[in-house]
Amino acid sequence: MPPERRRAVAARERARAPEAEDAALSLAARQRVGPPTIDDVAQRAGVSVATVSRIINKKAFNKASADTIDRVERAVAELNYRPMRAGRALRTLESHLVAFLIPDITNAFYSAIAHSVEIAIRDLGYAMILCNTEESPELQDAYLDEMQSHLVRAVLLLGAVDSPGLRRAAATGVPIVYLNRKAPPGLSGPFIGIDNAAAGRAVAEHFIRQGYRRCSAIHGPLGSSASRERFEGYRSRLEAAGLALEADDVQAGTLTIESGYGAAVALLSGRTRPRAIFCGNDLMAYGAFRRCRELGLKVPGDIALFGFDDNPLNEWLATWLSTIHVPHDRFGPAASRVLRALGGADSADAASAHILLPFRPVFRESA
Amino acid sequence: MPPERRRAVAARERARAPEAEDAALSLAARQRVGPPTIDDVAQRAGVSVATVSRIINKKAFNKASADTIDRVERAVAELNYRPMRAGRALRTLESHLVAFLIPDITNAFYSAIAHSVEIAIRDLGYAMILCNTEESPELQDAYLDEMQSHLVRAVLLLGAVDSPGLRRAAATGVPIVYLNRKAPPGLSGPFIGIDNAAAGRAVAEHFIRQGYRRCSAIHGPLGSSASRERFEGYRSRLEAAGLALEADDVQAGTLTIESGYGAAVALLSGRTRPRAIFCGNDLMAYGAFRRCRELGLKVPGDIALFGFDDNPLNEWLATWLSTIHVPHDRFGPAASRVLRALGGADSADAASAHILLPFRPVFRESA
DNA sequence: GTCGTCCGGGTAAACGATTACCCTCGTAAT
DNA sequence: ATTACGAGGGTAATCGTTTACCCGGACGAC
Numbered sequence: 001m002p003p004e005r006r007r008a009v010a011a012r013e014r015a016r017a018p019e020a021e022d023a024a025l026s027l028a029a030r031q032r033v034g035p036p037t038i039d040d041v042a043q044r045a046g047v048s049v050a051t052v053s054r055i056i057n058k059k060a061f062n063k064a065s066a067d068t069i070d071r072v073e074r075a076v077a078e079l080n081y082r083p084m085r086a087g088r089a090l091r092t093l094e095s096h097l098v099a100f101l102i103p104d105i106t107n108a109f110y111s112a113i114a115h116s117v118e119i120a121i122r123d124l125g126y127a128m129i130l131c132n133t134e135e136s137p138e139l140q141d142a143y144l145d146e147m148q149s150h151l152v153r154a155v156l157l158l159g160a161v162d163s164p165g166l167r168r169a170a171a172t173g174v175p176i177v178y179l180n181r182k183a184p185p186g187l188s189g190p191f192i193g194i195d196n197a198a199a200g201r202a203v204a205e206h207f208i209r210q211g212y213r214r215c216s217a218i219h220g221p222l223g224s225s226a227s228r229e230r231f232e233g234y235r236s237r238l239e240a241a242g243l244a245l246e247a248d249d250v251q252a253g254t255l256t257i258e259s260g261y262g263a264a265v266a267l268l269s270g271r272t273r274p275r276a277i278f279c280g281n282d283l284m285a286y287g288a289f290r291r292c293r294e295l296g297l298k299v300p301g302d303i304a305l306f307g308f309d310d311n312p313l314n315e316w317l318a319t320w321l322s323t324i325h326v327p328h329d330r331f332g333p334a335a336s337r338v339l340r341a342l343g344g345a346d347s348a349d350a351a352s353a354h355i356l357l358p359f360r361p362v363f364r365e366s367a
Numbered sequence: 368m369p370p371e372r373r374r375a376v377a378a379r380e381r382a383r384a385p386e387a388e389d390a391a392l393s394l395a396a397r398q399r400v401g402p403p404t405i406d407d408v409a410q411r412a413g414v415s416v417a418t419v420s421r422i423i424n425k426k427a428f429n430k431a432s433a434d435t436i437d438r439v440e441r442a443v444a445e446l447n448y449r450p451m452r453a454g455r456a457l458r459t460l461e462s463h464l465v466a467f468l469i470p471d472i473t474n475a476f477y478s479a480i481a482h483s484v485e486i487a488i489r490d491l492g493y494a495m496i497l498c499n500t501e502e503s504p505e506l507q508d509a510y511l512d513e514m515q516s517h518l519v520r521a522v523l524l525l526g527a528v529d530s531p532g533l534r535r536a537a538a539t540g541v542p543i544v545y546l547n548r549k550a551p552p553g554l555s556g557p558f559i560g561i562d563n564a565a566a567g568r569a570v571a572e573h574f575i576r577q578g579y580r581r582c583s584a585i586h587g588p589l590g591s592s593a594s595r596e597r598f599e600g601y602r603s604r605l606e607a608a609g610l611a612l613e614a615d616d617v618q619a620g621t622l623t624i625e626s627g628y629g630a631a632v633a634l635l636s637g638r639t640r641p642r643a644i645f646c647g648n649d650l651m652a653y654g655a656f657r658r659c660r661e662l663g664l665k666v667p668g669d670i671a672l673f674g675f676d677d678n679p680l681n682e683w684l685a686t687w688l689s690t691i692h693v694p695h696d697r698f699g700p701a702a703s704r705v706l707r708a709l710g711g712a713d714s715a716d717a718a719s720a721h722i723l724l725p726f727r728p729v730f731r732e733s734a
Numbered sequence: 735g736t737c738g739t740c741c742g743g744g745t746a747a748a749c750g751a752t753t754a755c756c757c758t759c760g761t762a763a764t
Numbered sequence: 765a766t767t768a769c770g771a772g773g774g775t776a777a778t779c780g781t782t783t784a785c786c787c788g789g790a791c792g793a794c
Contacts, residue, residue, distance in 0.1 A: 414744090415743070415745080416744095417744060417746095418742085418743060421743095429740090429741070429742085430741075430742055430743065431741095432741085432742065435742080435743080454749090456749090457748095457751090458749050459749080460750095
């Protein structure tokens with residue numbers, strides 16, 4: 001029997017044997033283990049549980065004298081009491097948990113965002129429960145359901161994919177904040193991320209400025225607003241400059257290194273090859289890079305690679321990769337603002353707020 | 368008022384106004400929102416809550432006829448009912464949460480472990496609550512306390528640091544599993560990781576085999592058993608070969624890229640320089656790599672770098688880095704075994720089990 | 735016919751925390 | 765002297781689930 005159970009069981013046995021004499025009762029009371037409860041604090045401070053609760057929650061302070069507050073706080077410290085979340089959650093029907101759904105925890109860019117968000121969430125007094133969705137609608141749904149039953153305050157959805165469960169969750173009222181990727185069509189909700197279309201255009205402009213005539217692209221899943229918009233911005237800007245992408249020069253990928261490698265194999269298999277490749281994220285650029293090296297192509301001398309996200313490792317390991325820097329460390333503070341607003345009076349505004357973070361092209365030219 | 372609250376409030380108001388006529392009652396009953404409860408399921412299936420509970424928990428099936436089971440399961444499906452965790456947790460005094468404390472979520476090696484562990488935890492039917500401790504004892508303690516109040520099943524502690532809260536938590540009975548880094552002195556608990564001393568020796572042997580006469584090291588915090596043991600294994604093996612490390616050739620770091628860079632600056636500032644550097648982890652090797660390039664040194668031609676962990680990105684971006692491959696994808700399954708054992712009859716054995724994972728030196732020689 | 739003894743359930747008491755009311759003073763205004 | 769009121773704090777219901785008991789009937793053994 002896990003030790004946490006012993007206390008409950010003891011209490012139940014006590015209840016079942018009301019004829020037990022006082023000695024046994026107090027024995028049972030003394031023998032119980034597990035964390036102290038609010039009852040213990042109340043007894044030790046010589047007050048009722050109501051008073052203790054009011055004091056630890058800093059509510060209705062007019063209902064407690066300074067002396068009482070002091071006694072209670074001492075009792076809390078002496079017993080090392082911490083309110084059990086389950087009891088509180090059950091009564092208030094809200095927890096101190098915030099769910100964070102992440103498509104790929106091993107992607108350093110995503111985990112940098114997770115890091116930033118975790119700090120913000122902790123500062124708000126919540127704890128973060130992290131779920132890896134692997135871009136799978138089924139997994140996302142399973143977690144969405146699970147998180148609801150945990151009474152999470154909010155769901156932060158990094159890289160949302162469309163799914164029945166998402167639509168269900170959106171309808172039930174738990175706040176969903178979309179990070180990096182907007183809500184799927186028909187759904188709305190606060191969004192935190194960059195202007196992907198503008199960023200895509202910026203890449204195109206750089207290529208144009210450099211005088212690259214033949215440009216190409218490896219884009220991510222077009223079902224993702226982020227991937228779609230950045231690709232569309234890039235494509236349309238090139239087209240406006242008379243450099244329209246040809247079908248052969250566009251490959252679709254899945255935002256993984258392996259997929260970037262595979263796309264580069266296809267892209268660079270013709271007799272002639274593009275001068276520059278815009279990749280949907282840095283990982284795909286890493287994959288493309290390997291293929292370039294296998295073919296003996298110098299980057300960026302023979303072929304320029306442009307990534308997206310600016311993986312924190314880039315400046316150390318991928319000094320050849322130009323990319324769009326997405327300010328991962330600003331997701332947390334932004335999420336914090338949204339979360340606070342959702343709890344406030346202007347929650348209607350917050351529910352549809354779009355926070356656009358500034359992006360910044362980073363040009364890396366070294367070999 | 369958050370929608371989840373409305374139901375509770377409605378119920379309370381109902382209780383406060385017992386003279387309300389039936390119409391108002393049923394209105395209130397119909398108007399309530401929020402997720403369905405076990406009562407709703409029971410009513411819809413025409414049974415008592417006890418029966419519903421027994422069926423959804425697959426307990427005491429002899430107490431339900433096939434017909435009843437069917438009715439209940441249909442009701443659950445139709446209402447999309449999911450038991451609220453808080454109620455369950457409060458009653459059973461145990462949750463479906465497993466805490467995972469990670470020193471640095473942006474370190475891809477750690478997050479690869481997190482990924483593996485998350486899958487294993489999900490397979491066990493639990494959810495993972497992830498906390499970033501940043502190697503800080505204070506943060507670790509705060510999270511340890513918080514997790515206890517969440518009634519977590521277990522705490523998986525990746526990269527434990529010694530702290531009062533850890534000793535307190537260890538005493539209270541919540542199972543703590545130490546990953547990668549052993550329990551601090553005086554504490555015991557199941558451990559999952561590699562034989563760091565042997566791995567350190569393997570690095571030394573490689574250097575000896577290669578004929579490197581002057582070897583050096585950038586090690587991590589010696590308070591960490593992992594860092595200490597791998598450095599000690601390396602140092603002692605070199606010494607046994609007559610290649611004892613000199614004081615100038617050893618630098619301490621903090622397992623970050625920046626720290627590796629700084630250590631390399633110091634290490635490579637003398638008139639002569641070591642032929643090889645063993646770094647406490649891959650990140651520090653990345654930092655050292657930059658310094659080497661700044662000095663115009665070829666890696667591994669002029670100077671060999673040896674890392675530790677085998678960051679998943681290495682084979683794509685750091686093809687010059689030899690390292691000790693730690694099987695990050697085996698932490699999850701191992702943790703799963705430990706967790707299952709802790710719940711089983713042999714929990715005493717499990718509480719002190721050491722699972723040694725196989726490591727594998729990876730030699731990368733390309734420029 | 736009487737006694738176990740299963741089957742198939744229902745009843746109600748917990749789990750720990752919160753909070754709407756209720757109660758009792760002391761004091762001040764009338 | 766009476767009323768009003770605020771300060772200080774206690775009582776008990778309640779959140780959703782689980783589960784130890786209780787209960788009525790069917791059925792077989794004696």
